[in-house]
Amino acid sequence: MKSLVLPPLARPEGMTTHDYAFNRLRQAIMVGAFRPGTSVTIRGLAEALESSPTPVREALRQLTSIGALQFLENRRIVVPQITPARFEELISLRIPLESHAARRAVAHLSERQIEQIAAIDDSIEMEIRRGDKVAALIANQAFHRMIYTANPDPVAMPLIESVWLQLGPILGIAMEHVTELYVVDRHREAIDALRRRDEEAVADAIAADIREGIGGFDQQAVARLLRLAA
Amino acid sequence: MKSLVLPPLARPEGMTTHDYAFNRLRQAIMVGAFRPGTSVTIRGLAEALESSPTPVREALRQLTSIGALQFLENRRIVVPQITPARFEELISLRIPLESHAARRAVAHLSERQIEQIAAIDDSIEMEIRRGDKVAALIANQAFHRMIYTANPDPVAMPLIESVWLQLGPILGIAMEHVTELYVVDRHREAIDALRRRDEEAVADAIAADIREGIGGFDQQAVARLLRLAA
DNA sequence: AATCTCTTTTTGTGATCACATTTTCGGAAA
DNA sequence: TTTCCGAAAATGTGATCACAAAAAGAGATT
Numbered sequence: 001m002k003s004l005v006l007p008p009l010a011r012p013e014g015m016t017t018h019d020y021a022f023n024r025l026r027q028a029i030m031v032g033a034f035r036p037g038t039s040v041t042i043r044g045l046a047e048a049l050e051s052s053p054t055p056v057r058e059a060l061r062q063l064t065s066i067g068a069l070q071f072l073e074n075r076r077i078v079v080p081q082i083t084p085a086r087f088e089e090l091i092s093l094r095i096p097l098e099s100h101a102a103r104r105a106v107a108h109l110s111e112r113q114i115e116q117i118a119a120i121d122d123s124i125e126m127e128i129r130r131g132d133k134v135a136a137l138i139a140n141q142a143f144h145r146m147i148y149t150a151n152p153d154p155v156a157m158p159l160i161e162s163v164w165l166q167l168g169p170i171l172g173i174a175m176e177h178v179t180e181l182y183v184v185d186r187h188r189e190a191i192d193a194l195r196r197r198d199e200e201a202v203a204d205a206i207a208a209d210i211r212e213g214i215g216g217f218d219q220q221a222v223a224r225l226l227r228l229a230a
Numbered sequence: 231m232k233s234l235v236l237p238p239l240a241r242p243e244g245m246t247t248h249d250y251a252f253n254r255l256r257q258a259i260m261v262g263a264f265r266p267g268t269s270v271t272i273r274g275l276a277e278a279l280e281s282s283p284t285p286v287r288e289a290l291r292q293l294t295s296i297g298a299l300q301f302l303e304n305r306r307i308v309v310p311q312i313t314p315a316r317f318e319e320l321i322s323l324r325i326p327l328e329s330h331a332a333r334r335a336v337a338h339l340s341e342r343q344i345e346q347i348a349a350i351d352d353s354i355e356m357e358i359r360r361g362d363k364v365a366a367l368i369a370n371q372a373f374h375r376m377i378y379t380a381n382p383d384p385v386a387m388p389l390i391e392s393v394w395l396q397l398g399p400i401l402g403i404a405m406e407h408v409t410e411l412y413v414v415d416r417h418r419e420a421i422d423a424l425r426r427r428d429e430e431a432v433a434d435a436i437a438a439d440i441r442e443g444i445g446g447f448d449q450q451a452v453a454r455l456l457r458l459a460a
Numbered sequence: 461a462a463t464c465t466c467t468t469t470t471t472g473t474g475a476t477c478a479c480a481t482t483t484t485c486g487g488a489a490a
Numbered sequence: 491t492t493t494c495c496g497a498a499a500a501t502g503t504g505a506t507c508a509c510a511a512a513a514a515g516a517g518a519t520t
Contacts, residue, residue: 248503282505283506305511306513320496
């Protein structure tokens with residue numbers, strides 16, 4: 001059993017062991033630290049997190065509820081397998097989900113928040129130039145999240161994160177095999193539309209961003225990636 | 231402490247205690263057995279389920295992950311409060327989510343499945359005539375679920391159920407104060423569209439069903455219901 | 461009657477343990 | 491070399507316990 005290494009994550013004071021385990025594992029999966037099909041054990045993760053099985057088990061159960069992990073019939077815990085068809089389903093779900101969240105957020109964004117979003121977009125490009133794929137990915141998620149959570153009742157956000165989590169493992173594979181990090185920049189378009197408070201244009205820009213970004217991977221490309229990872 | 235009563239639910243053989251607790255609590259919340267703001271305790275539920283705290287705690291954690299419950303800052307566990315604004319957000323989210331799921335399911339439904347769906351619709355009307363609101367509600371959910379899960383990769387279904395769960399508590403209030411159970415019947419329209427394999431018409435019928443059904447509750451009606459429940 | 465204080469009870473948290481199932485692995489047989 | 495089998499190890503499950511924090515309650519004071 002090779003000892004697990006998880007991407008580090010700061011632990012705010014007062015955070016329960018369970019909460020920390022959940023957040024750290026979630027982030028690890030979201031940025032592609034686990035391959036599809038990887039199996040994890042409660043005790044193994046407890047050791048990696050320097051805690052006991054109880055809080056880890058709770059965290060794992062939560063992660064299964066949002067599709068990030070899967071308890072198999074034989075009680076094994078695995079990172080769900082991705083097929084080209086499932087990948088396509090997830091992307092096609094992101095589009096109405098995130099278009100809707102973006103449209104609903106427009107009216108609630110302050111000018112200052114829009115400028116912060118523009119700043120995040122700059123940081124994405126910086127990370128790309130630096131070649132730090134994980135940082136670019138995290139910044140890209142922050143860009144989307146900041147828009148969607150402007151809504152005072154961001155009921156769609158947890159669902160969106162669930163989809164991101166399910167896409168995480170294949171992102172990890174893609175990052176290893178895609179040398180050049182290109183990001184179709186519909187972000188500028190979205191920011192302009194935000195400034196104009198044009199809800200439909202914002203929704204369209206987000207939809208295009210997804211479609212032309214990760215959504216641009218066709219089924220063959222996904223199949224190829226999965227073969228490379230096997 | 232008044233002893234809790236949960237709607238009964240069969241326990242399939244071999245199902246773990248945790249799984250049973252999760253499913254039973256989930257169903258209870260989904261059909262409105264708990265009021266918004268109700269607080270529950272781990273030990274109390276463990277007693278009601280005749281088990282120990284451990285599996286119950288895991289079930290509760292999962293339920294929080296899908297928005298059915300909430301762990302407050304002071305570690306209290308409550309059924310989330312609903313505001314008219316949040317209610318409206320949830321309904322407006324159901325529309326793109328379920329329209330999309332329905333559209334994506336059309337190509338995968340067999341003729342036989344469509345007839346089964348029509349049969350479920352008949353059972354809904356029967357339960358309404360009998361005046362069994364909970365049964366009608368469960369049948370209505372079965373109607374929608376059967377459509378969406380025709381997709382071999384029903385990635386949207388868990389998200390949809392999450393939204394249903396969040397609407398559950400207000401459904402419970404509505405059922406107590408709405409004497410007459412009327413269901414706008416867009417179901418026939420959806421079934422006809424399914425038979426014609428008309429994806430857009432199916433999506434439109436589902437959207438209309440939501441908008442005119444529970445979505446027909448305007449903010450004032452919701453506020454009135456919440457006041458009645460307080 | 462209302463407010464404050466201190467004690468008691470309740471409650472969530474996390475570690476540990478026993479148990480049953482599953483997996484792993486070494487060696488025997490083909 | 492491959493297949494099969496049984497012992498040993500690993501693993502998920504669920505109950506229990508100790509602990510700290512929070513809530514509830516009793517009694518005194520204003």
